[in-house]
Amino acid sequence: MRNVMPRYVLKIEYHGAGFAGWQRQKEHPSVQGTIEAALAKLEPGDHKIAAAGRTDAGVHGLAQVAHCDLVKDWDAFRLSEALNFHLRGQSVAIVDCAQVADDFHARFSALERRYLYRLISRRAPLTHDRGLAWHIKHKLDANAMQVGADRLLGRHDFTTFRSSICQAESPIKTLDQLRVEELRLPHGTEYRFHVRARSFLHNQVRSFVGTLERVGVGAWTPDEVSRALKARDRAACGPVSPPGGLYLAGVTYPEDPFA
Known part of the structure; x- marks a missing residue:
């Protein structure tokens, strides 16, 4: 079955200090968890984003790529602006955003x-x-x-x-x-x-x-x-x-x- 929710790809920059790595963790701050929390401010509910690669604690991102599925049909620029608003104060920024086909996968589509x-x-x-x-x-x-x-x-x-x-x-x-x-x-x-x-x-x-x-x-x-x-x-x-x-x-x- 094809995904009926619009899919968005995010280019992400982050300073790895202060994070226990990319991957979501229950007891420690992560880059993934921080972005998912920002998405929940835009569309309440559980959000899971998939990234091109998992970086360890202390490792930085200049152009990490991740995708997410949302309910609303967002303008890509407005989505990145809204996410950055809710990421303010964090060492994470969305530097680019685009809507992609539902068969795009940040990890498995990467060459x-x-x-x-x-x-x-x-x-x-x-x-x-x-x-x-x-x-x-x-x-x-x-x-x-x-x-x-x-x-x-x-x-x-x-x-x-x-x-x-x-x-x-x-x-x-x-x-x-x-x-x-x-x-x-x-x-x-x-x-x-x-x-x-x-x-x-x-x-x-x-x-x-x-x-x-x-x-x-x-x-x-x-x-x-x-x-x-x-x-x-x-x-x-x-x-x-x-x-x-x-x-x-x-x-x-x-x-x-x-x-």
Whole structure:
């Protein structure tokens, strides 16, 4: 049966600090629960929204995508404005909204997810970027990290870079991009890790970054990244980087629902 309720897709931006992650929880604030509560202010009742991906506690969203079904036939702009009114004071904003066909699904229709990880190297503590990047004091070799990153590209068994509580059915994934970008700052250097794949394992990106940081500082060689991958053993992974530097940066669909 086709859905008789209008379906809307939301592009969502959020600061992950203060949330126990995306997924709704009974006893802790979540991004999903916060948006569902705002929807209930517009149309009383139980609301359940589905997202392109679940982010962990402390992880941020630049362009998370979720869909919801409503009773009223809303103008998309007015819906986003009304939601943002009821989200005021929260670290969540609806940056775009559109009505979509009822067979659109934020998760299952997605072709690709893109993540960004920010790491800042400088002696002084972070102020404006505190909680928004991983802060280290030592310098890193971006070229060495890129060589190590290239060893992870393609289709592999990523058990080494998978959380022990990951619920994915298979550890086999295809990594399409892991690009290291180096940006000079007035008082340090920012390293940005651009990661792209159809889907990811739990903690996969943070495991990549923590391992590559070891390469950048010279504690690991790129060959050791290859050996860690082939080990298919979580114990072979480098340290997992903190959640505050990670952002869900975008989701790709066969057709851009916001175009």
